[in-house]
Amino acid sequence: MAGTITTIGFDADDTLWQNERFFRMTQARFADLLAEFADPDHLMERLLEAERRNLGQYGFGIKGFVLSMIETAIDVTEERVPASVIRDLLAAGQEMLRHPIELMPQAREAVEALAADYRILLITKGDLLDQERKLAQSGLGEVFDGVEIVSDKTAPRYGAIFARHGEGAERAMMVGNSLRSDVIPAIEAGAWGVFVPHDLTWELEHAEPPRHHARFAELQHLGDLPALIASLDGA
Template identity: 55%
Template sequence: MARITTIALDADDTLWQNEQFFRLTQQRFAELLADYTDAPDLNDRLIASVAGNLQHYGFGAKGFTLSMVETALDVTNHRVPGTVIAEILAAGRELLTFEVETLPYVDQALEQLHRDHRLILVTKGDLLDQERKLAASGLAEYFSAIEIVSDKNQDTYARIFAQHTDGAERTVMVGNSLRSDILPALAAGSYAVYVPHDLTWSYEHADEPIGQPRYSKIAHIGALPEAVAGLAAQS
């Protein structure tokens, strides 16, 4: 087990629920526009707007809210009333106040892994919101370093591994997104453990790296200690 010394973990939908609140907000958005548009692809247009705006607003509730406003204006040819825009903004603000709900087995897994490994948090999104959720989760004490980044790619992981770990080859990245947590971390030279979540945003989907010896997939985070031990045994 000495070879793997650091475990880096994603936050949203890996340690605590997140996407479910965005889904609820999408439903609220559709309800607010029901009297002003019958566009059958309203949800698709919203998601396309969110994805297209990532380069401008980044990930998180604020960018999602601005994309809802943009989509509302677009699908109604700018005829949506100001009162509806105000309610959309209010729905977006609610995304910043939902109670943090940690996923099953998280506390037990972190408690066990913390005994023999350095744990670091690597999450993307709005700085203030991610700090709020981490504080409310009660998990901050487990982490020796916290990185809140605008995006996750190979260069991001290379920098983080160089700064906070004994090297990528001694680090495992854990998360629910193949696109953001798994593939770029593997490309940076680390191990990776994929923990699927039922509501992972379609933007984060990608093909699994089947046949990659530094990759493992588990059903829930409670199986993480065993998965880490398995990867270490193969090294």
């Protein structure tokens, strides 16, 4: 593993497999259930406020999302939300937790191509049981040299992960679809941050791309990753 980079971390949701589209589908269902109480735009604003407010208590993932929907439903209906709506929201969350994994285009090919020459990590946040389920169903579990399921992604956490599993952040790269979680804190830790945009990204993950930073790169899809890394290692 000679070269500049020895360790590559991959985000999971919306980087290796689809995730946000199922949240959007459930949000549409939520809007239909509450249509007589609030218009969709106002309802989504209130839901986003609840999600932001609850992150510190519930963390990231489907379970916190469902609780935020229930809280929003209670608030916008002034505590008049029918029990049947609460039941439907719980059912929607359970359906999300059972949804089959759908890998992103070229995800398997990119991870498997790099696994022979680099230390490959999965670094994801969210609910432990749900992320373990998705990893098991993805068929990629055996490819990773390490798996880190964390409550949040910060520069100190990336530094600790890359020190524990590799040779430090300076010789590591983090690949993901979230500028706020995957790219910017990894760069702050000293690693490369590679942004692979997804057409659906949760509003709380948005940030300005650090385009002028020497360790920032942006790719259209994961299929371009091996060539990028080869160019960096050959520089």
